[in-house]
Amino acid sequence: MNIDIITVNKNSGYQFKKTKENILSILETESRVSWLIIDSKSSDISSIILSSISPSNNIRIVKAVDSGIYNAMNKAIEITKSDYALFINSGDTINIDAFRLALLKLKIIRTSLICGYRLENNNLLNNLINYLQNLLGLSMPSSHNSIIYEVKALKRHKFKERYLCAADYEQYLALKKSNHRFVYSKRFKITNINANGFIAKNKIKSYIEYIDINYLYQYHIVSQYWQYRLFILKLLKRFNSKIIAQ
Known part of the structure; x- marks a missing residue:
């Protein structure tokens, strides 16, 4: 081997x-x-x-x-x-x-x-x-x-x-x-x-692909989990950008 x-x-x-x-x-x-x-x-x-x-x-x-x-x-x-x-x-x-x-x-x-x-x-x-x-x-x-x-x-x-x-x-x-x-x-x-x-720097894209792939394989519940994570990540990024702007 x-x-x-x-x-x-x-x-x-x-x-x-x-x-x-x-x-x-x-x-x-x-x-x-x-x-x-x-x-x-x-x-x-x-x-x-x-x-x-x-x-x-x-x-x-x-x-x-x-x-x-x-x-x-x-x-x-x-x-x-x-x-x-x-x-x-x-x-x-x-x-x-x-x-x-x-x-x-x-x-x-x-x-x-x-x-x-x-x-x-x-x-x-x-x-x-x-x-x-x-x-x-x-x-x-x-x-x-x-x-x-x-x-x-x-x-x-x-x-x-x-x-x-x-x-x-x-x-x-x-x-x-x-x-x-x-x-x-x-x-x-x-x-x-x-x-x-690369993937660590592209988390949003990664989560979107996870959602797409899970639907492709009929894992709808798992897709909902990644949609939730994507939503939280976007909120955090928006909150972080506002702090930086201040």
């Missing part, structure tokens, strides 16, 4: 450097792990950082223009020949002990997807909200960058590129509908996520 860590990068600057150092340290000790980098022809400092990485048997670098993060991730899915894949965005880091534990679990049970959960820069409120959402079944069991996917499942159910923020959620529901087995454990704190990433 082998696994590709997949990182898509576009002008992520020193965020990419943090991820690079973390993954290279994992490659030193994990012979089953490879790193696949999809770079959208970056023009910032991350292009210099990328040039410092020497391609090898367990590191592949692909430079190609993409139409968005999910387009780049789909390109990686087409390229990878590993059994499993873990998507790690620029700025994210892997918790090595939890990662090893997840790999051991995979070796024993051979499931389609194994889900850990993520820590968002030690933000206790975000982590509590995420935990409650998972408990109530109101969202994914974890974000895509804390899920180890079976590559065969990914190749059958790629990310829908019409979604800018929530294609991973649509994919999760598609996999669930196709009876793929998920194993979820809060023991697997696989990823420390960069809380300032």
Whole structure:
């Protein structure tokens, strides 16, 4: 059993450097792990950082223009020949002990997807909200960058590129509908996520897509939950803008 860590990068600057150092340290000790980098022809400092990485048997670098993060991730899915894949965005880091534990679990049970959960820069409120959402079944069991996917499942159910923020959620529901087995454990704190990433900066768009996707899959009650969250978020943004104006 082998696994590709997949990182898509576009002008992520020193965020990419943090991820690079973390993954290279994992490659030193994990012979089953490879790193696949999809770079959208970056023009910032991350292009210099990328040039410092020497391609090898367990590191592949692909430079190609993409139409968005999910387009780049789909390109990686087409390229990878590993059994499993873990998507790690620029700025994210892997918790090595939890990662090893997840790999051991995979070796024993051979499931389609194994889900850990993520820590968002030690933000206790975000982590509590995420935990409650998972408990109530109101969202994914974890974000895509804390899920180890079976590559065969990914190749059958790629990310829908019409979604800018929530294609991973649509994919999760598609996999669930196709009876793929998920194993979820809060023991697997696989990823420390960069809380300032693209989706974090586009919460309103993300919630709108969640509403659309839930209606598509006939989850009307869940859609109402995301409509409520969207309403609260818009109120908070309006209130915050008034404070700044004063």
